[in-house]
Amino acid sequence: MRVLRQIHARILTRVLPISTLSFALSKIAAFCALSPLGDIYYARRVFSLIPNQNIFSWNSMIRGCSLIENPSREPVYLFRKLVKRGYPCPNSFTFAFVLKACSIVTAFEEGRQIHTRCLRSGFGSSPFVQTALVNFYAKCEHIGLAKMAFDEIPERNSVAWSTMISGYVKVGLFNEALGLFREMQKAGVEPDGVTLVSMISACAGAGALDIGRWVHAYMEKQMIDANLELSTALVNMYARCGCIERAKEVFHEMPVKDTKVWSTMIVGLAVNGLSEDALEAFARMEEAKVKPNHVTFVGVLSACAHGGLVSEGWRYWSSMLESGIEPSMEHYGCMVDLLCRAGLVHEACNLVEDMAVPPDPVIWRTLLVGCKKNKMLDRGEIVAEQLLELEPLNAENYILLSNFYASVSQWEKKSQVRKKMKEKGIKAVPGCSSIEVDGFVHEFAMGDWSHPETEELAKILKDIAERVREFGHKPWISNVLHNVVDEEKESALDEHSERLAIAYGLLKTKAPAVIRIVKNLRVCWDCHEVTKIISKIYEREIIVRDRVRFHKFVNGTCSCRDFW
DNA sequence: ATAGGGTTAG
Numbered sequence: 388m389r390v391l392r393q394i395h396a397r398i399l400t401r402v403l404p405i406s407t408l409s410f411a412l413s414k415i416a417a418f419c420a421l422s423p424l425g426d427i428y429y430a431r432r433v434f435s436l437i438p439n440q441n442i443f444s445w446n447s448m449i450r451g452c453s454l455i456e457n458p459s460r461e462p463v464y465l466f467r468k469l470v471k472r473g474y475p476c477p478n479s480f481t482f483a484f485v486l487k488a489c490s491i492v493t494a495f496e497e498g499r500q501i502h503t504r505c506l507r508s509g510f511g512s513s514p515f516v517q518t519a520l521v522n523f524y525a526k527c528e529h530i531g532l533a534k535m536a537f538d539e540i541p542e543r544n545s546v547a548w549s550t551m552i553s554g555y556v557k558v559g560l561f562n563e564a565l566g567l568f569r570e571m572q573k574a575g576v577e578p579d580g581v582t583l584v585s586m587i588s589a590c591a592g593a594g595a596l597d598i599g600r601w602v603h604a605y606m607e608k609q610m611i612d613a614n615l616e617l618s619t620a621l622v623n624m625y626a627r628c629g630c631i632e633r634a635k636e637v638f639h640e641m642p643v644k645d646t647k648v649w650s651t652m653i654v655g656l657a658v659n660g661l662s663e664d665a666l667e668a669f670a671r672m673e674e675a676k677v678k679p680n681h682v683t684f685v686g687v688l689s690a691c692a693h694g695g696l697v698s699e700g701w702r703y704w705s706s707m708l709e710s711g712i713e714p715s716m717e718h719y720g721c722m723v724d725l726l727c728r729a730g731l732v733h734e735a736c737n738l739v740e741d742m743a744v745p746p747d748p749v750i751w752r753t754l755l756v757g758c759k760k761n762k763m764l765d766r767g768e769i770v771a772e773q774l775l776e777l778e779p780l781n782a783e784n785y786i787l788l789s790n791f792y793a794s795v796s797q798w799e800k801k802s803q804v805r806k807k808m809k810e811k812g813i814k815a816v817p818g819c820s821s822i823e824v825d826g827f828v829h830e831f832a833m834g835d836w837s838h839p840e841t842e843e844l845a846k847i848l849k850d851i852a853e854r855v856r857e858f859g860h861k862p863w864i865s866n867v868l869h870n871v872v873d874e875e876k877e878s879a880l881d882e883h884s885e886r887l888a889i890a891y892g893l894l895k896t897k898a899p900a901v902i903r904i905v906k907n908l909r910v911c912w913d914c915h916e917v918t919k920i921i922s923k924i925y926e927r928e929i930i931v932r933d934r935v936r937f938h939k940f941v942n943g944t945c946s947c948r949d950f951w
Numbered sequence: 952a953t954a955g956g957g958t959t960a961g
Contacts (some may be wrong), residue, residue, distance in 0.1 A: 413955070517956085550956070553957060581957055616959045651960040686961070704958085
């Protein structure tokens with residue numbers, strides 16, 4: 388920037404033809420706006436001094452303002468100003484840049500209007516604009532609109548496909564992402580490194596280990612360089628598929644490791660129940676002089692929470708504050724979780740009271756779970772009141788409170804909660820589990836019998852139920868409605884989605900293949916018990932990833948040591 | 952005379 392300022396000063400001392408001056412200033416403005424070494428304030432000043440600003444300078448400014456650290460809607464305002472002035476005329480670059488800006492700040496309405504204007508101006512057929520539109524709608528989580536924009540692209544290159552695939556990943560539609568990749572291959576478009584990063588993320592989200600392994604092998608076959616992004620995605624994928632050994636291998640082979648991949652590894656170890664290893668990795672990270680950030684500490688603190696390591700948790704909490712990281716909601720969440728799991732609900736409440744910002748629903752929910760586990764009815768009711776006031780339309784809250792009342796035999800209050808839920812027309816998020824078989828991810832919702840192989844599935848489920856009962860297991864019925872007859876209660880538990888997915892795994896795979904399940908909610912106590920028994924009587928290793936962590940069931944025991 | 956779309960950790 389120092390040299391640039393000198394050049395700028397020299398230009399101003401000379402008498403130059405206006406077009407030359409304009410060109411020189413526009414180059415200076417572009418550098419200041421776009422280079423990582425630039426200075427957006429300087430760019431704005433130079434831009435305002437350019438005689439006859441042409442479209443190049445406008446485009447640089449629009450793009451530059453969206454590249455800064457905390458982008459605002461400034462690019463959109465610049466664009467509006469440009470349109471209002473009527474000169475110079477926006478081109479396809481302008482639309483691509485401003486749409487990108489809208490995607491960064493998720494300015495949905497603004498982007499929609501720009502889309503309309505773009506079609507009117509005849510730039511709807513530019514492949515760059517088309518891809519920018521797909522990206523914009525996907526980032527705003529309007530995935531249907533993104534898909535419509537994608538479908539309208541006549542010639543799709545790998546960038547267009549990657550955009551749509553990453554869009555699906557962004558909104559959690561992992562199976563759709565995997566399906567689109569198959570289509571991409573059918574269409575004969577070669578995936579590149581960026582496509583594979585999104586694919587690996589999709590596999591991580593879906594728990595699709597076999598496809599993930601395939602992508603890894605494909606990468607090596609095509610000699611696609613394992614760069615930082617790809618390696619990080621792989622570490623994450625293996626860890627989130629319960630293959631922590633493979634995750635470690637990829638991690639150790641990396642020549643350069645940044646904060647993100649260290650954090651990935653730490654979180655991966657933590658969710659796999661390897662708390663000590665996660666803390667050990669954190670120590671190595673410090674030795675390697677890689678600076679931890681707020682995400683790293685989320686991993687470290689959650690490792691402490693899952694391992695029940697209270698004093699360590701406080702120690703890392705202090706060291707986080709010392710290193711100047713402001714505790715975020717998630718950090719408080721980890722600490723509250725840690726304290727509640729250890730039965731220190733009062734301490735958790737004190738911490739929440741000391742928070743500088745108002746607690747979010749996650750914090751209240753964690754506290755409520757803590758109160759439930761420790762049967763603290765009065766405290767729990769106070770917490771529940773806060774939670775329902777903050778989030779009156781979330782079914783999960785009512786179900787949690789209802790189960791809380793059930794666990795302390797407060798049947799009257801329990802039915803009141805259910806009634807309130809019904810009155811408000813709130814529907815529970817259905818439990819959903821998936822399993823990957825032969826390269827396809829099969830999804831099962833609770834009590835859903837729409838799977839094509841439903842008859843065989845029913846047979847296995849019956850077999851499981853009988854053998855589990857013979858084994859001496861008694862379902863814990865207060866977890867379900869108390870006002871139905873006992874038999875019905877048991878069958879409702881039998882139909883929890885993970886049971887269906889496990890049954891499908893038993894049907895479709897043979898020992899010693901591991902049965903890997905991904906669940907969208909946390910496992911209930913009964914399912915946890917039953918899965919332990921299944922692992923023993925069917926002699927199969929079963930790995931369940933629930934919403935928070937892994938359970939590895941082997942020969943009747945679980946890696947979480949019944950602490951989750 | 953000048954430039955561009957898709958990617959990694961909670």
